[in-house]
Amino acid sequence: MRTRFTEIFGVEHPIVQGGMMWVGRAELVAAVAEAGALGFITALTQPTPEDLVREIERTRELTDKPFGVNLTILPSIDPPPYAEYRQAIIDSGVKIVETAGFNPADHLPHFKDAGIKVIHKCTSVRHAVKAERIGVDAVSIDGFECAGHPGEDDVPGLILIPAATSKLSIPVIASGGIADSRGLVAALALGADGVNMGTRFMCTVESPVAHEVKEQIVRNTELDTKLIFRTLRNTARVATNAVSEEVVEIESRGAEFGDIAHLVAGARGRKVFEDGELDAGIWTAGQSQGLIHDIPTVGELVDRMVAEAEAIITGRLNDIAGADRAVRA
Template sequence: MRTPITDLLGIEHPVVQGGMMWVGRAELAAAVSEAGGLGIITALTQPTPADLVREVERARALTSKPLGVNLTILPSIDPPPYAEYVRAIIDSGVEVIETAGANPEPFMGLLGGAGLTVLHKCTSVRHALKAQAVGVDAVSIDGFECAGHPGEGDVPGLVLVPATADALDIPFVASGGFADGRGLAAALVLGAHGVNMGTRFLCTQESPVSDAVKARIVEQTERDTVLIFRPLRNTARVAANSVGREVVRILDEGGEFADVRDLVAGARGRRLFDEGDLEAGIWSVGMAQGLVHDVPSAGEVVRRVVAEAEAVLRDALGSVSEGPRRASA
């Protein structure tokens, strides 16, 4: 399935794995890439830039196909050494960097000079246009359905994807709410050149999270998420557990970030993923969990999504060309 995004990234199928915190590690990324998609290692999951280089080396031992690294740049009281992580990404030899959060412009000269393809994650058309203007090679556009931060516009993919297609000149992938071949087919028809899937790959055999997390995703529906940080204008979609609901209650009643800081600590979320205590903290998951019903290998997900998308598009074209059937007299 060839599109402008497969040509740009040097991959076989227009399927990109989301760069998920604590999840985007060598085994998962390599499995997605080996199956013909683009696997992504999450930079800040690694404690240091040197650890990131070693993680890429582990992935390289599992696949020779293109790999990406996600670097999310956000305001922080004690920010990571972002410039050092950028240098580590360059030194690691990966082909693609997925940037997210802040404007990647300060790093564009360095990344372009190193020959990396820059894929920037956005949540609105205006931000996608800004990314295009500063020289990124492609965009990943996140609809309101996504896990993590959907932005503050609350625009779902059915509108956001074609609006982005109308506005951009560079390739882009659709993200948020995609978990199967029907979604990929829909994204392509709406004007995207592929899809980015996080929640679907979170629930695979190679995903380095507890089986209890995967089982909960299979059990849950599209309604089992909550939006935290809404009053702070920093909305995030997480699983609807007791901690997420408590964060919503505190902030809705006038609380401030300091009042929920301990509840949303990253260390608690990591422990949840590692140990399977589903009430230990908050954890990101998208509405697409309502479409996830099993725990296959990551490679099977890629193959299944592409095969289903091809079948859906073929059947839809056949239905249209045949036209409506008359009822018999």
Template sequence: MKTAITEMLGIEHPIVQGGMHYVGFAELAAAVSNAGGLGIITGLTQRTPELLAKEIARCRDMTDKPFGVNLTFLPTFTAPPYPEYIAAIKEGGVRVVETAGRSPEQYMPALKAAGIKVIHKCTSVRHSLKAQQIGCDAVSVDGFECGGHPGEDDMPNMILLPRAADELTIPFIASGGIADGRSRVAALALGAAGVNMGTRFIATKEAP
């Protein structure tokens, strides 16, 4: 199956693994990538940039397929050393970053200069349009069904996805309530170019 997302990311199936805290380790990311999707290592699960570099190296030992790193920008008084995390991602040869939380705008120049594709998680059409405007290559449109997001609009995917398809010019993936082939087909029918699947992967032997 070819979509704008499979072509952009160099993957076989339009399935991206969600970046789940304390779940997205190298074993799971490599397994998803080896199966033809895009595995995701959760960046801030690794307490330091040095540990993230080691996790990226471990994943590279387990797969020769593309994989990405999730980087969540948290509203904290003491921010994690994001430039160092981005450097570890770049030096590890990772070419896809899933950003979440706050806007990645201030880090976009560094990510784009490294040739990294950026997929930003958004819970509304207006945030998706902002992500498109600041140069994100794709967005993950997260309906109210999606776990672990900070959105406050309570908008389910049945309404949100076709609205995103009407407004966006960059490709997007659907996140929330995706668990099997039926939900993937439904997401594609509503305008998405792929799916972001998180919770379903917890039921795999590679998830800790």
């Protein structure tokens, strides 16, 4: 399944494992690369830029295939040293970066000078158009179904993906609500050049999150997420649990961030992923949980998606086209 994305970024399949806090580590990223897809180490999961360098080296010990690093730029009272993380990526010889959050304009010249291709994650067409204008090589467009921050426009993928692809000339990666071959085929039909999956890759054997989290994803349905921070205009989609329900309830009465900060601390979410305590904090998951019914290896997942996607295209869709031609005749 060759697309502009696979050609430009040098991977076999048009499938991406995007950056996920506490999840994008060497074991998962290397497994994705070995399966012929594109995986991203999450830079800020690593405590320091030096730790990121070591994680990149550890990934290279596990695979010689292409992989990238995600650098998410977010507002913070005490921001991490973004320039130092950026330099660690450049010095390590990484050739693909996924940026997310704020406009990457300040970082883009440094990456471009180092020959690095940049994919920028967006949640709206207007942001995607701006990202193309400042020189990114591709955009990943997040529909409302996605885990994490879907933006404030609430536009689902069936609308957002073709709206974006009709306005852009660079490759578009469809993200949000995709977990299987049907999502891959649909995204390609909507004009995308590939798909990005987070929740689905989180629920694989090589994913570093606790097995209890993976089992919960399998048990969950498409209804088992909560939208938090809605009243703060910083919407995030997370898994339903005691903590996310409490956050939503507090927000319903009117709240400032300080009223819920103790519930949504990142250290608590990390405890969920590392210790499997499902109600220890909030943890990100998308509506695609309703499409996830097993915990395969990454290789099994990617092989299955590609094989089934090809079968849909050459089988069912071809049969429909053939039937239409017969009726017209």
